[in-house]
Amino acid sequence: MLNLIDRLSKIKLPIFANFEVYFDLGTSVTKIAIKDKGLILREATYLGLNQKTKEFLFFGNEAKSILGKTPDFIKIIRPVVSGVISDFDAEVALINKFLEKSVNLYFSTSWFKPALRGIAVTPTIATEIEQKAVQEALYKAGLSQVYVVEKAMATAAGCGVNVFSHQPTLIADLGGGLIELSIIGSGGIIAQRTLRQAGDHMNKVIYNYIYLKYGVILGESTCEDLKKTLLNFLMDEKTATIRGKSLESGLPKTVRVKSSDIKEALLTIFNQIVDSMKELIESAAPEIVDEVMKRGVILTGGLSNIPGLDKFIATEIKMDVATSPGLEYATVNGLAKLAQREDEFSKLIIL
Numbered sequence: 001m002l003n004l005i006d007r008l009s010k011i012k013l014p015i016f017a018n019f020e021v022y023f024d025l026g027t028s029v030t031k032i033a034i035k036d037k038g039l040i041l042r043e044a045t046y047l048g049l050n051q052k053t054k055e056f057l058f059f060g061n062e063a064k065s066i067l068g069k070t071p072d073f074i075k076i077i078r079p080v081v082s083g084v085i086s087d088f089d090a091e092v093a094l095i096n097k098f099l100e101k102s103v104n105l106y107f108s109t110s111w112f113k114p115a116l117r118g119i120a121v122t123p124t125i126a127t128e129i130e131q132k133a134v135q136e137a138l139y140k141a142g143l144s145q146v147y148v149v150e151k152a153m154a155t156a157a158g159c160g161v162n163v164f165s166h167q168p169t170l171i172a173d174l175g176g177g178l179i180e181l182s183i184i185g186s187g188g189i190i191a192q193r194t195l196r197q198a199g200d201h202m203n204k205v206i207y208n209y210i211y212l213k214y215g216v217i218l219g220e221s222t223c224e225d226l227k228k229t230l231l232n233f234l235m236d237e238k239t240a241t242i243r244g245k246s247l248e249s250g251l252p253k254t255v256r257v258k259s260s261d262i263k264e265a266l267l268t269i270f271n272q273i274v275d276s277m278k279e280l281i282e283s284a285a286p287e288i289v290d291e292v293m294k295r296g297v298i299l300t301g302g303l304s305n306i307p308g309l310d311k312f313i314a315t316e317i318k319m320d321v322a323t324s325p326g327l328e329y330a331t332v333n334g335l336a337k338l339a340q341r342e343d344e345f346s347k348l349i350i351l
């Protein structure tokens, strides 16, 4: 009987024959979508490891929420750094947990589990070994077939760009681990600039700034919250009262931080992003520059939530800049969109 069930479970039933799962294993946020349903999971790319038992205890948003508050034997791990897997076993454990919380719920009442086809992305700067690590992690998590596509292509498609069109478009993906500036067209990446000074790095810069200016030590999550709540390019001066640890006494100290503080701390990085964008445009052929000028720049990724950032960049580069709707899911949505047309999609597979 068991044998029969086992054999039946391997039969691909028509409705599940194409059961596809799309993965954006982002540095800050993991996004998972499935065919015809869209986004089904969005969780922080964090885990909590019990260093005594070597067991992973906390996953995703829960692990992120306890950052800095755990006993010493619990270590918070970030398995993806600058867009690539840096801790393979932790990433496999995280994917397993996330699949359990999302995709697997669809089959919890059925006695068979369909073969799952996974499609994931890697940034263009990923080496072949780093691309293979993503594929291998998904195989280990139980996927039966895994394909990898360049992230910038999926993100562009998710922003509504026809990546096979001969009119190039400039997409700026402003994420947690990487800033990827890409000119996309004719089914490929025409030119690209990548910076590691992305959302995570900005949190560290805020930490240093507050430490030097106010003599207060803050936690990583507080620095990220300050960036999300105070930073804007609209001259909208907000303030936040936060408590950290005094550098002098080691005791709690309360300070009022302003939007202008965060902007001052991060302005150099935003100017670097703008400079890279200018360099990218200047390095392109005249025909491409003309098309990019006509179509403008599309901003996506978590940092494009910063109010007024589009206008700030537009003024600096003297071009239209638009923020893509649904910007935080552009990459997985783009994978779903691209995979609809198998003939075209096969041209984008890098692994």
Ligand SMILES: Nc1ncnc2c1ncn2[C@@H]1O[C@H](COP(=O)(O)OP(=O)(O)OP(=O)(O)O)[C@@H](O)[C@H]1O
Pocket: 025, 026, 027, 028, 029, 030, 082, 083, 174, 175, 176, 177, 178, 179, 198, 199, 200, 224, 227, 228, 229, 231, 300, 301, 302, 303, 305, 306, 328
């Ligand atoms: N409203 C906001 N203001 C400022 N920053 C924000 C806001 N919302 C999200 N972010 C930042 O965006 C980043 C996460 O963006 P995103 O989800 O695109 O990253 P990711 O896909 O995980 O990273 P990557 O693609 O670089 O591997 C984090 O640094 C987060 O702090």
Ligand SMILES: [Mg+2]
Pocket: 024, 026, 027, 175, 176, 301, 331
């Ligand atoms: Mg991303």
